[in-house]
Amino acid sequence: MISSHMRLFGAVVALLLGASGPAPAQQLELKLMAPAAPGGGWDQTARSMQQVLVAAGVARSVQVTNVPGAGGSVGIAQFVNGAKGDGNQMMVNGFVMVGALAMNKSPVTLDQVTPIARLTEETQVIVVPASSPIKTAQDLAVALKADIAKVTFAGGSAGGVDHVMAALFAGTVGADAKKINYIPFSGGGESLAAILGGKVTAGISGLSEYEGQIKAGKLRALGVTSAQRLPGVDIPTFKEQGIDLVLANWRSVVAPPGITPEQRKALGDAVEKMVKSDAWKGILKQKGWDDAYLGGDAFADFLNKEIARVTEVLKSVGLVKS
Amino acid sequence: MTPDTASDNLPREPPRRIDRAGLAIAAALVVLAAVLVWDASKLPATTMYGMGPEAMPIVIAVGLVILAAGNLIDALRGRLPPRESMDPKPVWLIIGGLALLIGIIGFGGGFILATSALFVTTSAAFGRRAVAADTVIALAITTLIYLAFDKLLTLSLPAGPLERLL
Amino acid sequence: METFAALAHGMAVAMQPMNLLYALIGVFLGTAVGVLPGIGPALTVALLLPVTYKLDPGGSLIMFAGIYYGGMYGGSTTAILINTPGESASMATALEGNKMAKAGRGGPALATSAIGSFVAGTIATIGLAFLAPWLVDFAVRFGPEDYFALMCVAFVTVSATFGDSPVRGLTSLFIGLTLGLVGIDKLTGQARLAFGIPELLDGVEVTTLAVGLFAVGEALYVASRRHHAEEKLEPVRGSLWMTREDWRRSWKPWLRGTLFGFPIGALPAGGAEIPTFLSYSTERRLTKYPKEFGKGAIEGVAGPEAANNASAAGTLVPLLTLGLPTSATAAMMLAGFQQYGLNPGPLLFAERPDLVWGLIASLFIANGMLLVLNLPLVGLWVRLLAIPQAWLYAGILVFATMGTIAAKPSVVELSMLAAFGVMGFLMRRFDFPIAPVVIGLILGPIAESQLRRALAISLGDPMVLLQSPMSATLLGIALIALLAPFVLRGLGRFKANED
Secondary structure, three states, X not given: OHHHHHHHHHHHHHHHHOOOOOOOHHHOEEEEEEOOOOOOHHHXXXXXXXXXXXXXXXXXXXXXXXXXXXXXHHHHHHHHHHOOOOOOEEEEEEHHHHHHHHHOOOOXXXXXXXXXXXXXXXXXXXXXXXXXXXXXXXXXXXXXXXXXXXXXXXXXXXXXXXXXXXXXXXXHOOXXXXXXXXXXXXXXXXXXXXXXXOOOOEEEEEHHHHHHHHHOOOEEEEEEOOOOOOOOOOOOEOHHHOOOOOOEEEEEEEEOOOOOHHHHHHHHHHHHHHHHOHHHHHHHHHHOOEEEEEEHHHHHHHHHHHHHHHHHHHHHOOOOOO | OOOOOHHHHOOOOOOOOOOHHHHHHHHHHHHHHHXXXXXXXXXXXXXXXXXXXXXXXXXXXXXXXXXXXXXXXXXHOOOOOOOOOOOHHHHHHHHHHHHHHHHHHHOOOOHHHHHHHHHHHHHHHOOOOOHXXXXXXXXXXXXXXXXXXXXXXXXXXXXXXXHXXX | OHHHHHHHHHHHHHOOHHHXXXXXXXXHHHHHHHOOOXXXXXXXXXXXXXXXXXXXXXXXXXXXXXXXXXXXXXXXXHHHHHOOOOOHHXXXXXXXXXXXXXOOEHHHHHHHHHHHHHHHHHHHHHHHHHHXXXXXXXXXXXXXXHHHHHHHHHXXXXXXXXXXXXXXXHHHHHHHHHHHHOEEOOOOOOEEOOOOOHHHHHOOOHHHHHHHHHHHHHHHHHHHOOOOOOOOOOOEOOOOOOOHHHHHHHXXXXXXXXXXXXXXXXXXXXXXXXXXXXXHHHHHHHOOOHHHOOOOOOHHHHHHHHHHHHHHHHHHHHHXXXXXXXXXXXXXXXXXXHOOOOOOOOOHHHHOHHHHHHHHHHHHHHHHHHHHHHXXXXXXXHHHHHOOHHHHHHHHHHHHHHHHHHHOOOHHHHHHHHHHHHHHHHHHHOOOOOHHHHHHHHHHHHHHHHHHHHHHHOOOOXXXXXXXXXXXXXXXXXXXXXXXXXXXXXXXXXXXXXX
């Protein structure tokens, strides 16, 4: 397929450079896959990386390819099968892919890739319309325990981060997560309209998406999922309200399976150098992303824990067969 | 949106005999309905409030069966619109061109070769005999397109041996 | 009055020579990229966004608006000239537009499309400036049950595209509905009709279906009939420009299209497809020249094109007032704002009126620029049809597959394109109408998920559909529209039997 000649291309490049071992960092010629259509979050991450890696002199060239489909399931299959052992390729991914792979019964899993680093994350928030009788996260917990079917949550796609969070919230406060009435909407705009129009009880989304509405007083934020209060955000965390719910919608970058430890280190170093550059910091600020750099084995640990947690939640709500 | 068949030449006596193609269409609709029901029956029952994912396929399947009956009646009464004779050769040429395109992309032959193959076969289907000249034209056009996408839009089209030379 | 002053100031900014130049570049780039099928305005904006990074906020927004409108217009150009709708919203345009082009009336078709877009865009932009706060209040109250009822109205009007046999029309529609089931179910995440192929999980892409049925199917059909008589395409027959008659027949559809497009576009889940279909079927019903429909009626181009453009301006209502990106394009607009650290929303009008009004002013400018750029090009565009037939169709096929290859370079997607092409050929041969298939694919999934959302919220109580006044009204309209033709036809048949 397409990726088999990518490998060939990598080999040709390696031959041309006369490099048998890992190429020196300055000569990295990277291929970066965004397993989504151009324009989306993963694509923007990949294209920002491309920009910074080249501008900061970490890589000589970076080529972004888009392989959209099914929350990244199509992309990762191509990546794992086609780029195996190629130390010049990376793929952008994130939280959503974990759930998508489990739900789509993908034969390829995230266990197979070589984790490189987590890059960014976004805090999640639960909101209610300003006129709602629910004032705090505990109020919502009480409502859930009283009649879980009547508490409707609006959020993004089934099995995505919002859905997982609704189930985690219900489970944490002692309601039956299996019975949550979660209503997926396509796109943040549509679900926000449903919340503002009072069609649903509560809404779940990334904080930045609803920040304007919260500041304008049209939505009330019940809590955020960060471990500590965020600087400049006057919203209590769930933790300080006695609900142990910490979660972030993260994005990361991974390498193909079967690369050598040296190749892994070279890629890890390149990403670290990129993250520390001013150009990257500028991009984070411009796009409103939070820096969440976590490299090497620490990220591998984190990834494994997230996979376990998400799979369990999706099983509990019946989206994944156990 | 009726295609411009010979409807201009009406009135014409409708042939009063069973239309085989109509029977095939009715049968195909029934098969499609069966596939829908079979697929819906495999959906796991998930806890959901309201309507599940299997309801809509069943509704559509029922509609398809009714429409199959309608098409069957039309076919038996020979009420299908008259068809002109067709020349199958150019059709197969174009389909062959599409198959070539898919094959070349699938096996990593790249955008330029794939779309050039389609161009040449289609042009031949429309009666052109100058295959060599058409090949040159096709290669030139598709190379330009490839360069425009790659350099101006940074959108990478599938690359093959030719693209790597650029 | 404040609004006028703010708008006047915005205009003054946008009219600076440098900004006019940016608008021109934006419109040009947008049109050039937007003509590619499968690459709609959203993707066009996404691809060209980096170009605008280097400019100051004002200039950047203006170029942005130009790219946006240019991208939309580009889709219509290919729909009219080569029956290849660049995006789902220009599908209705292809129905009559391409017939006009084949009859040598491509010039007036392109002109009514450009001028209609300008008129609709201008009216809708005025609406945006003055009605936005009021309209958004209405839009937010539109719930899932109301959307479902709106879909019912849209479904009923589909019959306008059925041709002369209801059985064959409905068959086409149901094939479209079946295709709409393919992929991951939005509400439960379960895969339907995917047969274990990961590429099918995202469902059937509207542009793949439309391009396959329209462009590829047409090429196959024309090729199969070549031995009868070579189809002669005359690029220009009669006037290249709109005649007085064309103007007379266009202006009402423009206005009606705007009336459909702007409010529905302002609905968070309204989109551009529904208003274009509604406009098409309305024009078909109201026309004084029913015999021309299906053979190239100018009303069928003027209305949908106006609706398409007006809905684009409508999308900006929730974006600017609530920060709600309700379409892929609006999401890209949001990205455009965010590069200046701005979050559109309730506070934007208060915090940065200069930028909001600057944007609205640049929409006016971009719209005008589109007219300036495209009307002189109409003559050039229609010459495309003078290319020898073999090269023309070969070029169309390359062009049609190119969009698919660029957007989704997979063997499965290309195979679908080819399969839809063969399907389009067979449907033409056996006289099944083609438009209902695409309409079924677009409307089916929306209707299904909105109905199921409404039922999930009401815990399965179907009465929710009648309890909302808006939904009850729309369902009533749908019912009347559904029954009226049957009653009329029944009467007609009764009379015919008496003869």
